[in-house]
Amino acid sequence: MNTSNRLYFLDNLRAFVVLLVIVLHGSMTYMAYAPEWWYVLDAQNSLFYTMLVLLIDVPIMPILFFLAGYFALPSLQKRGSAQFFKDKLLHIGIPWIFGALFLAPLSAYMIYYSRQVPMDYLTFWRTDFWGVMYQQSVYWFLGILFALFIVLALAGKLSSRLRDATQKVVLPTWKVYIVFVGIMTAGFFLATLFYPLDFWTHNYIFVYQPERVPLYIGYFVLGILAYLWAWFADDGYKPKPVSWGVACLVFGVAYLGVRIAFGAVLPTSAALKAINALFFNAFCFTALMAGAAFFQNFVNRATPIWQSLSASSYGIYYIHPLILYPLAYLLVGITLPLFAKWLLLILTTILICWGLSALILKKVPLLRDMF
Secondary structure, eight states, X not given: OOOHHHHHXXXXXXXXXXXXXXXXXXXXXXXXXXXXXXXXXXXXXXXXXHHHHHHHHTTHHHHHHHHHHHHHHHHHHHHOHHHHHHHHIIIIIXXXXXXXXXXXXXXXXXXXXXXXXXXXXXXHHHTGGGTTTOOOGGGHHHHHHHHHHHHHHHHHHHOHHHHTOOOOOOOOOHHHHHHHHHHHHHHHHHHHTTSOTTOOEEOSSOEEOGGGHHHHHHHHHHHHHHHHTTTTSTTSOOOOHHHHHHHHHHHHHHHHHHHHHHTTSOOOSHHHHHHHHHHHHHHHHHHHHHHHHHHHHHSOSOOHHHHHHXXXXXXXXHHHHHHHHHHHHHHHTSOOOHHHHHHHHHHHHHHHHHHHIIIIITTSTTHHHHO
């Protein structure tokens, strides 16, 4: 079975989603109704960036979990469970631990620094960071992903059926889509009955949003199934960009309308939470399929720029908070039209992170093995 055409567009899709992560985090500085704890807040803000944040925030991490799952099984089968675990420990586990312990505090300290809270960094790291300010910045994703890889490695060790599984073309039906979205919606909704919407929590090891835990697992598993069912292969299922694009647009507008209707007040009734969960998950899934369809049909090539972005995307994701938040703070005191300030922040962050990733993280010994 020929699956050669899938690699370029999936790598390019992953790189694009990483750039969207930067757009998301940069836009939060300028959104109306921004979270009070956000690292840097600018007095200049607009409802436009609130809507942009609401839309981008929905699909980007599930897409990354899906892509991780899609490539995980063939990697496990090729290397075996022990080597697969060692590779993921070096590539994901160690960067996660280092980022959580030493880089996340730098991001968290921007909350104090940008608000002129009188506490030096070392005092902050020793005290408040391990209390009310604890977080893992963007490195939470690596922790959850590493846990999923460990579970997969153990499953591969215990199950010969999984180790020996081969691709077989299975064309999905609408029932598959409905069941998957239904399961994700149910898990999302049930979590919102016990936790506020968009709430972050942690147990010091893992940092997560409770309503999205089903999505972390579900989209990773869906990625594994998509590989086994030969989605995107030459003779396998290929999503159509027009139909999925229209569905994504419809559910995106519907979800945005629901969230705007809430205003600054999050839904409290079970009915409103259920409606929000349904549109959130319908938009999330259709965005994944529309993105995959678009990239397979129109960005399925390895141009020098896409190759470089794809190779550097992990490093870009990893270091972007260290560049983005200080730049956002520097721009607070600069008078510019809001769009110009936002664009300057996004483009400058992307270019600096891209350069650092390509020239340092991908070149320096040991680091290049991680990134």
